[in-house]
Amino acid sequence: MSACAQNPAPNGDAPRQGQPAAATNKASAEATKAGAAVAPAADPSLLRFDAKSVKLDDAAQAQLQQLLEPARGAKQIVITGYCDRKEIGNAKGAAIARANAVKSALVKQGVAAKKIRVKYTTDEPLHAAKVDFTS
Structure with missing residues (x-):
């Protein structure tokens, strides 16, 4: 043994x-x-996107389900959209669209839209949206 x-x-x-x-x-x-590859669910609040996509794939949709309970109980939710400006021409637009895709999915699941704030960054080599909660 x-x-x-x-x-x-x-x-x-x-x-x-x-x-x-x-x-x-x-x-x-x-x-x-540093941008090293990690397991997709290493951080359940980080929803990854394909570099050229602003739509949640099936894995991100499933991951989003884990965030519903904390999202419903949170006082405020901040969703940060990420897009690497070195790879995508309209990185700002893509980052905002990613954050809004996550917001829309949460709202469809019953999370109040008024407590969700969307922001973006194009400074990091990341194609994702990060969901942060405050209680």
Whole structure:
């Protein structure tokens, strides 16, 4: 049975011997900031889009379902649309459209539109929309 404990984690994220798990998590977060590929559901509030799309795909729609309960209970919701201006000509328009697509989907599910604010950024190499809640 001790052999199982020596097998590395399937995703290779096991902390190195003597390295605290927090250090591994910090390194993972820094890799994410640098634009490294991560699992799509690593952050359930970050809905990824295809680089040339402003529509929620099936995976993002399913992910959005996880956000409905916190969205309904939140006092305010801020949705930030992201689009990499180095890749897309009208990055501002795409970023805003992504944020509005998420807003529309939440409103269709019963979240009050008046508590949702939309903003955008084109400064990061990311094609997504981020949903933040305040209680």
